[in-house]
Amino acid sequence: MAEKKKLRIQDLAKIREKTRALTTIRGSEGRAKVTVHMGTCGIAAGAREVMEALLDEVRKNKVQDVIVATSGCAGLCNREPMATVEFKGQPPVKYVDLTPQKMRKIFAEHILCGRLVPDYALAIGSETVY
Amino acid sequence: MKQYRAHLLVCAGTGCVSCGAFKIKEALEKEIRKRKLQDEILVIATGCNGFCERGPILMVHPDGVFYQQLKVSDIPFLVEEHLIKGRPVKKLMYIPPEEKEPIPKMKDIEFFKHQRLIVLRNRGRIDPEKAEEYIAFDGYEAMGKALTEMKSEKIISEITASGLRGRGGAGFPTGKKWAAGRAAKGSPKYLICNGDEGDPGAFMDRSVLEADPHAILEGMVIGAKAVGAEKGFIYIRHEYPLALKRVEIAIRQARENGLLGEDILGTGFNFDLEIVQGAGAFVSGEETALIASVEGRIGMPRQRPPYPANKGLWGKPTVINNVETWATVPNIILRGAKWFSALGTKTSKGTKIFSLVGKINNTGLVEVPMGISLRDIVFGIGGGIPGGHEFKAVQIGGPSGGCIPAKLLDLPIDYESLTEAGAMMGSGGMIVMDDKTCMVDIAKYFLNFLRDESCGKCVSCREGTQRMWEIVKKITEGKGTEKDLEVLEEVARTCKDASLCGLGQTAANPVLTTLQYFRHEYEAHILDKRCPAGVCQALIRYVVVAEKCTGCQSCKNACPTQAIKGTLKDVHLIDQTKCIKCGACQEACRFEAIEAQREEAIQII
Amino acid sequence: MITFRMNGLEVSAEEGWTILEAAKFYGLEIPTLCYYEGLTPYGGCRLCVVEIGEGTRAKLVSSCTYPVEEGLVVRTDTKRVIAARKMMIELMVSVAPGSKVLQDLASQFGVTQVRFEPRHEECILCGRCVRICAEQMDARAIGFHQRGYKTKISTPFDIRSETCRLCGACMYVCPACQLRCQGPQAETTLCNGCLTMDPTCLDYYDDLQCWMYDAGRCGTCVREKT
Numbered sequence: 015m016a017e018k019k020k021l022r023i024q025d026l027a028k029i030r031e032k033t034r035a036l037t038t039i040r041g042s043e044g045r046a047k048v049t050v051h052m053g054t055c056g057i058a059a060g061a062r063e064v065m066e067a068l069l070d071e072v073r074k075n076k077v078q079d080v081i082v083a084t085s086g087c088a089g090l091c092n093r094e095p096m097a098t099v100e101f102k103g104q105p106p107v108k109y110v111d112l113t114p115q116k117m118r119k120i121f122a123e124h125i126l127c128g129r130l131v132p133d134y135a136l137a138i139g140s141e142t143v144y
Numbered sequence: 145m146k147q148y149r150a151h152l153l154v155c156a157g158t159g160c161v162s163c164g165a166f167k168i169k170e171a172l173e174k175e176i177r178k179r180k181l182q183d184e185i186l187v188i189a190t191g192c193n194g195f196c197e198r199g200p201i202l203m204v205h206p207d208g209v210f211y212q213q214l215k216v217s218d219i220p221f222l223v224e225e226h227l228i229k230g231r232p233v234k235k236l237m238y239i240p241p242e243e244k245e246p247i248p249k250m251k252d253i254e255f256f257k258h259q260r261l262i263v264l265r266n267r268g269r270i271d272p273e274k275a276e277e278y279i280a281f282d283g284y285e286a287m288g289k290a291l292t293e294m295k296s297e298k299i300i301s302e303i304t305a306s307g308l309r310g311r312g313g314a315g316f317p318t319g320k321k322w323a324a325g326r327a328a329k330g331s332p333k334y335l336i337c338n339g340d341e342g343d344p345g346a347f348m349d350r351s352v353l354e355a356d357p358h359a360i361l362e363g364m365v366i367g368a369k370a371v372g373a374e375k376g377f378i379y380i381r382h383e384y385p386l387a388l389k390r391v392e393i394a395i396r397q398a399r400e401n402g403l404l405g406e407d408i409l410g411t412g413f414n415f416d417l418e419i420v421q422g423a424g425a426f427v428s429g430e431e432t433a434l435i436a437s438v439e440g441r442i443g444m445p446r447q448r449p450p451y452p453a454n455k456g457l458w459g460k461p462t463v464i465n466n467v468e469t470w471a472t473v474p475n476i477i478l479r480g481a482k483w484f485s486a487l488g489t490k491t492s493k494g495t496k497i498f499s500l501v502g503k504i505n506n507t508g509l510v511e512v513p514m515g516i517s518l519r520d521i522v523f524g525i526g527g528g529i530p531g532g533h534e535f536k537a538v539q540i541g542g543p544s545g546g547c548i549p550a551k552l553l554d555l556p557i558d559y560e561s562l563t564e565a566g567a568m569m570g571s572g573g574m575i576v577m578d579d580k581t582c583m584v585d586i587a588k589y590f591l592n593f594l595r596d597e598s599c600g601k602c603v604s605c606r607e608g609t610q611r612m613w614e615i616v617k618k619i620t621e622g623k624g625t626e627k628d629l630e631v632l633e634e635v636a637r638t639c640k641d642a643s644l645c646g647l648g649q650t651a652a653n654p655v656l657t658t659l660q661y662f663r664h665e666y667e668a669h670i671l672d673k674r675c676p677a678g679v680c681q682a683l684i685r686y687v688v689v690a691e692k693c694t695g696c697q698s699c700k701n702a703c704p705t706q707a708i709k710g711t712l713k714d715v716h717l718i719d720q721t722k723c724i725k726c727g728a729c730q731e732a733c734r735f736e737a738i739e740a741q742r743e744e745a746i747q748i749i
Numbered sequence: 750m751i752t753f754r755m756n757g758l759e760v761s762a763e764e765g766w767t768i769l770e771a772a773k774f775y776g777l778e779i780p781t782l783c784y785y786e787g788l789t790p791y792g793g794c795r796l797c798v799v800e801i802g803e804g805t806r807a808k809l810v811s812s813c814t815y816p817v818e819e820g821l822v823v824r825t826d827t828k829r830v831i832a833a834r835k836m837m838i839e840l841m842v843s844v845a846p847g848s849k850v851l852q853d854l855a856s857q858f859g860v861t862q863v864r865f866e867p868r869h870e871e872c873i874l875c876g877r878c879v880r881i882c883a884e885q886m887d888a889r890a891i892g893f894h895q896r897g898y899k900t901k902i903s904t905p906f907d908i909r910s911e912t913c914r915l916c917g918a919c920m921y922v923c924p925a926c927q928l929r930c931q932g933p934q935a936e937t938t939l940c941n942g943c944l945t946m947d948p949t950c951l952d953y954y955d956d957l958q959c960w961m962y963d964a965g966r967c968g969t970c971v972r973e974k975t
Binding site: 425427442443444446447449450595596597598599600601602603604606607608609610611614627631634635637638641642643644 | 791792793794795798808809810811814815816818829832833836837840841843844864865866873874876892893895896897898899900
């Protein structure tokens with residue numbers, strides 16, 4: 015806390031709002047989770063830039079309740095970079111052949127407004143795991 | 145506030161720090177900068193996670209993955225695999241004993257699964273040196289409520305209704321103490337936080353002070369409003385430098401932000417805190433001795449009445465509570481007395497922190513609801529006894545407590561049931577003992593501690609602990625007689641009856657409980673001149689087990705008195721007349737072929 | 750006035766009195782050692798313990814420090830009290846067998862065995878000297894060093910004190926160096942010679958010698974043992 019202002023009760027609530035990103039990451043499940051697949055194939059195809067674009071959008075829009083995670087290779091190496099978007103209580107959506115611009119569009123449409131972007135999506139739902 | 149996609153929480157309780165946690169943190173920060181991830185990944189140091197057996201510990205969020213026993217050399221691989229490629233590193237995860245598969249998430253690990261964190265809710269979760277993080281997780285919300293919405297009497301009635309009892313050991317109802325403090329005549333009134341945790345094996349208060357110092361500050365402000373105090377002291381023992389540092393930082397930050405000092409949160413309420421350091425005496429944890437210490441006098445207890453709530457610090461009404469008690473208060477005010485009293489048993493509400501140490505697989509700090517059985521703690525959370533040994537006893541309550549044997553393992557943990565069994569809840573230290581522990585030796589250890597820490601004021605304790613120690617020592621040396629047991633019991637009873645303060649009154653507990661539940665061990669030492677557990681040096685003999693001996697000569701070379709005879713490749717023999725029972729041979733042997741003879745009949749090879 | 754019960758009698762005392770003061774007022778004898786009239790009570794020797802309360806909540810407290818309370822139930826000579834007193838004396842005699850005051854207490858309360866290894870020290874840490882130096886002589890030249898079994902009484906840092914006026918008050922009140930007893934034998938440490946039901950000196954003298962002269966000066970109790 016840079017300002018040496020004395021706090022009031024309302025300020026406590028404000029700080030809690032401001033730090034929601036912190037509590038989301040360390041505690042709750044968040045509203046949504048975006049997993050950028052970063053296996054060796056993904057990184058080679060440019061997943062790092064996709065990740066950076068995503069994080070940039072998160073910061074620009076001051077979104078506090080979305081978790082950004084990484085995971086290993088999802089299996090479909092020729093469609094990398096890939097990302098999976100999961101909303102709480104809904105089946106996950108896999109997006110393929112991503113670029114930083116496509117990631118930004120997905121963020122604006124799907125993450126912020128809740129509207130799937132069918133052109134970039136591969137499938138909805140998870141793989142069956144035996 | 146800067147946004148990161150992952151937070152790395154490095155456990156920095158004193159236990160992990162001594163295993164190199166700060167070096168791990170540095171290595172993480174270095175590697176992250178090297179990989180240009182510093183704007184994406186945050187590294188912070190938190191307080192103790194509780195699973196001290198497995199330090200250094202790292203938590204990766206949002207994944208919730210638990211890494212343990214880290215070395216600096218592990219870090220580059222970890223960053224590459226988990227943080228960049230998104231593949232959590234299996235070989236650094238926790239694998240339960242006897243199993244092969246690692247458990248990645250903290251919430252699935254047996255040790256953590258059964259705990260119920262209230263006082264320790266912020267452990268391993270926040271940076272204790274940032275007030276902002278405490279506020280993020282509902283910090284100071286209860287204080288705000290208490291200062292603006294609740295009258296002092298309401299606060300006291302809420303605490304009373306919750307059933308909270310002092311967590312320092314005696315278990316006195318906190319609400320009652322606060323009510324007495326409020327009703328007492330005199331001003332100014334003081335609050336004291338007792339952080340002079342002296343029990344060997346206890347580190348609950350240290351963990352709370354290191355992991356979540358703001359919780360205590362918040363609790364004390366609430367208490368100040370309830371009792372009508374304007375000044376408080378946090379007494380921390382000098383041997384806790386990290387706790388002292390973190391509480392200092394917390395107080396400074398709280399003052400800077402108007403959460404402590406004058407006009408708190410703009411409500412017009414004033415309350416300030418000061419830290420007082422202890423100076424190395426266990427007895428200063430006793431409330432009247434602590435008060436004397438704060439006043440600058442010698443730390444000797446005095447008789448009560450008058451109780452500190454009426455006449456305490458400088459003769460003024462003083463409410464003293466333990467660290468854990470103060471840290472519980474904000475939770476009760478925030479979530480209500482009903483919520484708190486729904487946990488626990490009829491007479492012991494809420495949760496209690498226990499330090500699980502000794503001969504147990506999962507050493508560490510656990511917070512569990514009252515009423516849980518000892519068996520669940522030792523074998524469930526604790527993971528049982530290592531090395532295939534058998535459970536023998538658990539010492540509860542530190543040197544003032546007693547030993548509970550195996551037959552009472554299903555005892556529920558609460559103040560009354562433990563006292564009935566002869567032990568005591570105490571601070572919550574739990575020292576687990578296996579079949580290789582000699583109970584007479586344990587009594588000797590605790591008596592030695594107590595005679596050293598006795599303040600020396602009253603004859604019954606000062607001389608009593610000294611004489612009890614002398615007798616028990618004699619017994620462990622094989623020189624005890626039956627008469628000694630009689631005298632021991634008499635001194636123990638008088639020490640318990642006539643002593644001035646809690647130290648003396650409970651000093652006899654280790655002796656009385658071991659005599660009650662393990663009398664046969666004392667008798668074996670006295671009548672058979674034998675130590676069944678194979679611990680007391682004078683009463684064991686080292687012999688070579690013929691079937692296992694390979695004749696490698698390691699023991700012969702290790703023996704300082706040349707008491708071992710044998711040629712290469714032949715079974716060796718220990719000459720008992722020369723053996724000084726130092727145990728060097730047993731340590732040197734790589735085939736476990738040297739045994740300290742105990743129950744079995746002596747074999748002459 | 751505060752009314753309470755002592756040994757079954759209903760008694761009353763002023764507020765601020767201790768149980769010991771009330772007992773003295775009513776003529777009930779409670780032995781003391783570290784208590785000294787005019788000094789603040791210390792509560793260290795535990796000789797003056799009495800049993801208060803009833804049933805399972807009964808406990809022993811030192812009467813010299815416990816203030817009287819309305820409705821208190823006090824008993825000065827119960828099984829627990831006597832056992833505690835005897836043990837305290839036994840412990841103290843084993844520490845300083847050379848003190849006549851302690852030997853007298855032993856004889857008075859029927860302590861006939863000392864089952865501990867004697868230490869032959871001079872001080873029993875009753876604190877009388879510290880308190881008289883601080884409270885009556887206003888010098889504070891001596892105090893307690895260390896703690897527990899290592900406790901000793903000395904000047905700060907064991908160096909010659911400048912505040913000590915050599916008044917001798919500390920020696921005057923000390924129960925251990927008050928009267929030296931030549932009676933006790935090294936092995937038994939217990940004398941039981943004088944102040945028993947059958948003092949040895951009356952075989953030789955008409956008066957009880959220990960009251961008139963220093964302890965054992967007549968030599969009859971010592972002579973008897975050798």
